[in-house]
Every structure is written in structure tokens, then in C-alpha cells.
Amino acid sequence: MMQQTTRRAFLRSAAVGLGALACGRTVGRAAAGRPNAIFLLTDDQRWDTLGCAGNPIVRTPHIDAMATDGVRFTNAFVTTSICATSRASIFSGQYARRHGIHDFATGFSDAAWADSYPARLKAAGYRLGLVGKYGVGRDRDFQKDTFDFWRGIAGQPVYEQKDEHGNDRHLTAIMGDQSIEFLRGCSADRPFCLSVSFKAPHVQDADPRQFIYDPIYKDLYKDVAIPVPETASPEHVATLPEFLRDDATTARVRWRMRFDTPQKYQEMVKGYYRLITGVDTVVGRIRAELDRLGLADNTIVMLMGDNGFFLGEHGFAGKWYGHEESIRVPLVVHDPRLPAACRGRTPAQIALNIDIAPTILSLAGVEVPPAMQGADLSPLMRGRPGLARSDFFYEHLFVHRPGGRGPNLIPQSEGVVSLRYKYLRYIDREPVYEQLFDLQNDPHEKRNLVYDPARQGLLNAMRARWEQLRAECV
Secondary structure, rough: OOOOOHHHHHHHHHOOOOOOOOOOOOOOOOHHHOEEEEEEEEEOOOOOOOHOOOOOOOOOOOHHHHOOEEEEEEEEOOOOOOOHHHHHHHHHOOOOHHHHHOOOOOOOHHHHHHHHHHHHHHHHHOOEEEEOOOOOOOOHOHHHOOOOOEEOOHHHHHHHEEOOOHHHHHHHHHHHHHHHHHHHOOOOOOOEEEEEEEOOOOOOOOOOOOOOHHHHOOOOOOOOOOOOOOHOOHHHHHHOOOOOOOOHHHHHHHHHHOOOOOOHHHHHHHHHHHHHHHHHHHHHHHHHHHHHOHHHEEEEEEEEEEEOOOOHHOOOOOOOOOOHHHHHEEEEEEEEOOOHHHHEEOOOEEEEEHHHHHHHHHOOOOOOOOOOOOOOOHHHHOOOOOOOOOOHHHEEEOOOOOHHHHOOOOEEEEEEOOOEEEEEEEEOOOOOOHHHHHHHHHHHOOOOOOOOOHHHHHHHHHHHHHHHHHOOOO
């Protein structure tokens, strides 16, 4: 269940090269030069909000097509479920324990940024672009000089925008325009990497509408009834410890804003889905432009969520905690150079946000810095079993005290997540509050096994694994 490996041994086993690949060799023009890369990052999109992931309601035909002709990782997670920290982990390939960015005010040092995937690609001669929500630190921390094309946005932008002619435009559509503008400035003789960081489907925090979608989607899903999660029942919420169901906590405050009546629940989830469909439309536009420009055959397109999102489960809204809805995200990769036998694959191995940077660098043929803690996922895309990861460390150390006083309204947590078991510790409780879930028999995390006498051996093993991983992540 839990493989006891040192970090050094883990990285050695995970860093499998691209040679002798299981699905066969790639041939043709696309294999000859360095590939281009487009990394698409959605904000607050959970893993089960794609048609290709089995969602029967949300419409995502362009991302579904990427999965059909590419690879969809079915067990992709973030190591910290909050925007700024997760984005720092994506750029750096590091756990928060190492990069030290636990809040919205802290940015990368110049030395740390030099080991990020954009900086490494720039040094290797790539043309770089960034569109959308940079998301790490303040304006002064933006690493604009790394990018040849910068359309980065500070903080949380608003959805309702104006174009240069004064016409109303939705932010997601504008980001699509900017992405295409970047692509039209590229040429076949210089590889490029474009990072597109959507705001969607994140809420607009200060607006009572919350999920402000493009009006062109207003009739989408209007005749559909969204199923209510079984863990949203008052009976289940009543089984949680008092500090988690405390109405003063951020997860409960935002639940009341979004989900506390059946009508509001339907309205909000449909808005969330409409924002996701808006992103899907931009994905289709980008891929069509790659085709038009003759760049599609050598351009890898990756899509991931920066963290998950509670849609009323456990009486919560938002993210932060270590439940599946909060930490599990979509990850779809379309590499046109993959042989036909490798396409449509759905690897079940654990993939993490810290894997994005080493994967992009490896695909580009750029050396992965020793400071990166993630693994190259490209062997899995080609059918190799090269990733020896049985579990991972989860941490959430953000402190939210409005006005700088009072209790932390987002309880801090750490833990260990595997595909079978999950162990969580709320570390700012006195005494520490623990949760242990058997995901195979309890996929909705309704029964805490910490107090089950028959599970004390498992509990002690998970505690020991938490200590080991916590030490190795620094």
C-alpha cells in the first residue's frame, strides 16, 4: 500500500527517459525539431467537470477531443489546493514546503524563478508568452522580462470587460484573442511555449452573481437539473467536527452565498459549467489556429486545473481541504507526435501539479533542474510504467484572518493521499484533528476511520508515512 522510498530513489525511478518507448517510435517531420508547448491552466476546475471524465451534463467537446486523440490522467492532483501556491508549484515543480509560497503576497526570488520552466525554456531559446492570471505574488513580483509576449493580469480580474472598441467582451474570450495574437507572432524556425492562465471557472468574489459567464451561454443547461451531492445533506454535515461546520469559516460562509437553497444551487452550478464551456470554446479556437498556421503537428497542448472545487459537498464551497473535490483536477495532454497506439490512453498513476514543469522541460529536451521535485509524465503518455509514486504529501498552510486577528478561517491541514487511503491532519487544532478514509469502500469520504479499533495499525502507518513525506518535501 505504501512504498517506503527515499526521495532520491523516488526521483531516480520516476525520471525515466524518452527512449525505447512502449508505443513505438515517432517518425516524420514533427519528431525532427524541438516541440512547441501550450499549457492551459483553469482556475478552480475539479476533475469530473469534463465530458470525457464521464460528466453527462457539462459540454466540453474540444477538450474531449484532446483526450480522445491524446492522454487523460485520471488521477491528477494538486499538492496544495489554493491558487497562488498551486501556481507556484506548477511554475517551479516544487512542493510548497520547498518554494515557500503559502499566500498571495509572496513572489519568487530571482534565483528561484531562474529554475522555473519558463525561465529554463527562455534560456534554451524558446519564444515565451503568458496570457491571463499570473497569480504568484504582487505586481512587483511579475517576471515579465522572461516573456516575449506578456498579457499577464494582477490579482483576480473581472469577467466583464471592454475591447479596444468599447464593446462588451467576456474575459475568457479576450484571453482567446490574446492567445491567437501570440500564435500569429510565432514562426516555424523558433520553438515557443505559451502559458494561458484562465480566471474561469473561478467566482467573482465580490459579486453576488459569483459565476459570471459569457451571455452567449445563458441558455446552456437551462433545462437541466443538476444532481445534488449525497454529502451535501444536513445529516452528513452534522457528522463533521464542530470546527469544520462552524458557520464563521470561509468554506461555510461561501456555501451560504452559493448553495444554501435548491434554486441557488442550480443557478450557481450551471454558471460554473457555463464558464467551463467558455474555456472549452477557447481551446477549440487555439487548436484551430494552430492548424491554420501549420503549427499543429509539432505543438503539445496540456490542460490542467490549479485546484479543485467544492460544489456543496460536505456543506462546503471553495477548496483548501484535502477532500477529493478540492484536490483532484483534470489533466489532459495532446501530443501530436504520439503514435496512434498511444492515443486515447487514461493512465491511472498519480500525477501532480509539480509534474508539469519537469514534463514540459523533458518534452522540450531541456535539462530538469535538480531543485524540481516533480516527475516527468511523458513516459506514461507512451505506455511506460516508469512513475514509482504510490502516494503524495498534501499541505495547506495559508492563514486567513480578516483584519489580522481572530481564528484562522481556513483550518491548516497536512496529510498523505494514495489511491486507496487518505490521511489528513488539521494541524492548527489543539489537539490535532485527524481523518482517515478508505477511498475504495468510501469514495465520498463520509466515514472517518480514525476511531475504528480495527484500523489502528493502518492509522499508525499513515502517521509514519506523513512524517516521512513531510521531511522529504523540504
